[in-house]
Amino acid sequence: MAPPESDSVEPVTPAGRLFLLPEMNTIIHCAIGVKNKLDIDSTRSAIKNSLMLKHPRFCSLLVRDKNGREHWKKTDIDVDQHFIIVNKKTCTDDVDKVVNEYIADLSVSTPLDMNKPLWEVHVMLEQKCVIMRIHHALGDGISLMSMFLASCRTASDPEAIPTLVTGRRPDYGKEGKQKDWRGVILRVLKMVWFGIAFSLEFVLRFLWVSDKKTVISGGDGVELWPRKLATAKFMIEDMKTVKEAVPNATINDVLFGVISSGLSRYLDHRSPKALKEGQQITGMAMVNLREQLSMQDLSEMLKNNSGSQSRWGNRFGFILLPVFYRKSDVNPLQHVGRAKTMIDRKKKSSEGHFTYHIGHLAMALLGPKVNKTLRFSYLMVLVYAYI
Template identity: 60%
Template sequence: MGQHPRFCSLLVRDENGFEHWRKTRLDVDRHVIVVKNRVNEDEEDDEVAVNRYVADLSVSSPLSTDKPLWEVHLLTAHKHLVFRIHHSLGDGISLMSMLMASCRKVSDPDALPMMVPEKTTEKRRDSPWLLGSMWGFLKMAWLTLVFVLEFLLRSLFVSDRKTAVSGGDGVELWPRKLATAKFLLDDMKEVKKAIPDTTINDVLFGIVSCGLSRYLDHRTPNALHEGLRMTGVAMVNLRAKPGLQEISKLMKDNSETRWGNRFGVILLPVFYHKSGNDPLEYLKRAKVMVDRKKQSLEAYFSYRIGDLTMTLLGTKYASLINYKLLCNTTFTISNLIGPSEDITLSGNPISSIKVSTSSLPQALTMHMVSYAGKAEMQILVAKDIIPDPEFLAKCFEDALLEMKVAAKEADKA
């Protein structure tokens, strides 16, 4: 981190009001914060205590602008390390790749973790413009037009109907709570076998749709109509090479996989359905929607729209459009592939890797990272709107287990 120019620079304004990065001397003592005592004496569970600490950090103390926009919090009593990094320094792929460059394999202390899996069980689908058929091109063009138009409308004035999990303007300043939903990758892989050509992302969105429906049934029974739409904002990596990257390639200016925020946005609707439905139906609906999104260029155009707005109107208006989009949708979600085997950091074995974002006007954000056969999803909520994120996490966990049971029954049939 100390070698990267962005982590050694201040964001400053010149006399004309234009923002730019200025190199500065890095004082590591101002960035590394050591907390020796337990952060919550009343809480014995380390994970719960650290989740509370991170949730409080997200709203209580903004990063100081008189130093580069990152901190490392070492919670020695809990054996946790918290990286707090402003999103302007990089996206999930960039930051996770940097973390992996500092780690080593448990099985080989001199070897870096694999940046991408050696083998993948998911067949990568061809891009629509490579299908070689007029029908494929026309379908891609039509879906892109429809989804980009929807993206623009959502960024301006079209909003989701309010539910018990909706946020809105100003909610980014509300107190937060953080909970963790835990899954086994083997369970997710077993579920995806129930429907041909299904991916882990399809399973994740099926889990979210099913889990949110269960949670809303608990919070507001019989108050919502069947098929109510809740729109999610999902991040899509736009680098030519998927997955984590070699940090040396990311830092080259002429590299297609260069550092920074290189992601587009797609809108992924999930729909409320009353409990009692076949859990695999949630997966089927999620797969249909995700397949349509993959056949379009929505992510590419959303990135270009933001880039064009920033170039022509500046960061202020680009931020306003992004903020309005988040206010008009219900949740943000991402899924990042982590190392498939156990790793160490400075010789210390890592038991889990978790990611979360803050300062969004939505009341619900979900970020999942897979690591060594597990997948953990951090659920950050505005606690005055969603007071029980632990129950919401259980709804997601139960949704996967019920899908697994249904998949086994379908296989026997």
């Protein structure tokens, strides 16, 4: 393409350039199920009049200048090119299975067309489901969900925007009083200690350290292997019951405990003699680095691209989440307890901020050739962690 004009383009951020790499090409798939049959004309009209089409990123093409540098260039939108109707009739009543198979196929064999803005809306009529495909270079989950929420209205009042519950719980001590200065000092010391320890661990795993191979480890070309999505449903009441059994646990602790217990049981079933008790399997999770936003903050984020916390784009870091193999006869609540201890330490550290700033600076300051090598290495860490 011809070099873009300076007054009609916006440079792609370093994080956006990472997600646009051919080796990565990260696309977000969001499936939204509805109760009633979808009306095609109403859905198309809602998209045409939504905030999404008023945001520059969703109305821009990805172009490259003569130096190969990526930019966003404004263009006219034809909604019909982004609105895809899927009339897929099946002989099964398992809607989750049909939707999962469709998304799995999209994620491998159907990249987004680079000749139009990088988003699509797939409407599965028979399954009463809408699948939004949005390239990760357009924004992170908080930005995109903020846009989606700001486009919604409450059922009781069609003109009212849904409200958000904001604010954090105060940090209380054992007697119910807020911690004094000694508690603050102790908390700062823990933050520094865990921050250094976890950041050093991240660097070592990035450069050298790796887990031992297991039956769930991938091989060469794992990013091109066939995909399969599976849906697991948990009753929130059941998760709350488990949460109450472990002092001060959260729903996230319970969820990670379920993952840890389930993974240990699977490995125990597949290769019980090949693993040692306590063997580590390292995962990776993205963490949001934005402050908790109010609806006013969301509006500012959509209106402009300025400000530190309300800036549109990708603002997240990574943290390592190790899972330790345990024999299947271990009390499952022990997995929740270990998850709580580990996640509490992660919350006290600055690992997410460290990984965000290191990655951002490296991709922004290093040249294209070095960047390509660095990004590919970074990609390998991500692929390895998600296996």
